[in-house]
């Protein structure tokens with residue numbers, strides 16, 4: 488009777504919360520001129536091998552299907568996006584600004600903020616290498632979070648640049664085939680014992696630790712922050728070259744979003760991946776790209792933890808789950824008349840409910856209350872008139888059944 492570990496049932500209340508999150512995601516992505524797209528939930532396992540980084544490949548939910556194909560539930564959207572863009576890019580003007588909302592699966596140890604399924608908003612820009620696109624993307628990420636009622640006191644976008652480190656490694660004459668190893672060690676800094684990181688970094692350890700301590704600087708990162716400052720968003724970001732990100736395909740600016748209180752795991756993450764489309768298409772299509780994904784799990788925890796965001800979601804759920812009209816059938820002889828009008832009211836687009844079987848009048852009014860109905864319509868001795876009750880003010884009036892639809896439309 489239990490769900491599998493790391494999977495969730497969405498009872499109506501959780502579903503309403505999820506819909507609220509999706510609605511804000513969609514609203515702000517569209518505000519930025521992004522268009523929605525979607526890919527399949529199952530892909531060939533091959534798509535994720537090498538391209539995503541070891542961590543994600545270890546976490547694949549994969550199996551052999553009945554046609555002997557090696558397949559995996561998608562752990563993320565980016566490889567699918569790269570595949571789809573390589574196939575279809577000629578049909579679209581660049582840059583593409585695409586967003587998607589979907590479910591993802593990672594076979595990881597269940598812990599706070601990390602499950603085996605989660606939903607993500609993905610926003611990606613394809614075909615633009617200018618830093619203006621990076622600024623636009625980070626702004627979008629900030630504005631999505633602001634739409635939930637969060638302020639710069641609640642979260643920060645920590646920004647870094649893979650090139651900062653690749654320049655550093657080049658300068659130190661580290662061969663390119665070892666960069667991945669070094670980046671991974673830097674990524675794990677702070678999450679594993681310092682000696683272990685030092686061991687992996689070898690004779691570069693002191694230089695890396697010193698750079699992490701001093702914060703690191705670059706003209707590109709400064710230009711990025713300047714661009715955000717011009718939009719009034721600089722207070723939401725911090726330069727932090729300790730952010731590397733586990734995924735293998737990033738090539739430039741990378742960022743992760745954390746709550747300021749440091750209580751939760753990352754809310755969102757992303758960056759530039761200028762080579763992935765070229766790699767996946769064996770060089771057939773080469774386009775610069777960048778994007779981020781925001782998950783619903785940590786976001787949900789943060790909403791619960793911040794009073795303004797929590798109030799906003801509760802208010803919205805109340806508004807979005809209430810009905811317009813509850814029809815009270817006081818006399819069973821009137822059920823057929825009531826049903827005829829219920830059909831007409833629903834055809835007009837009103838949200839209408841009523842008792843399916845004979846029920847005491849008091850219980851019907853209670854149901855009307857619980858459903859948040861604005862009006863109750865009572866079908867009983869007054870027929871062919873209908874008693875209309877305003878549930879908020881308790882005011883009642885008698886309306887002829889022919890005039891009912893128009894009167895209801897005036898009242899709602």
Ligand code: HAM
Nearest residue numbers: 563565601602605753754755756757778779780782784
């Ligand atoms: P990611 O950092 O692996 O990036 O995931 C993005 C966000 O998804 C995380 O910050 C977190 O909120 C959420 N998330 C990831 N794994 C889990 C999990 N097991 N349970 C709950 N939430 C989770 C990517 O997926 C990249 N593909 C993002 C991207 C898009 N890069 C470019 N475009």
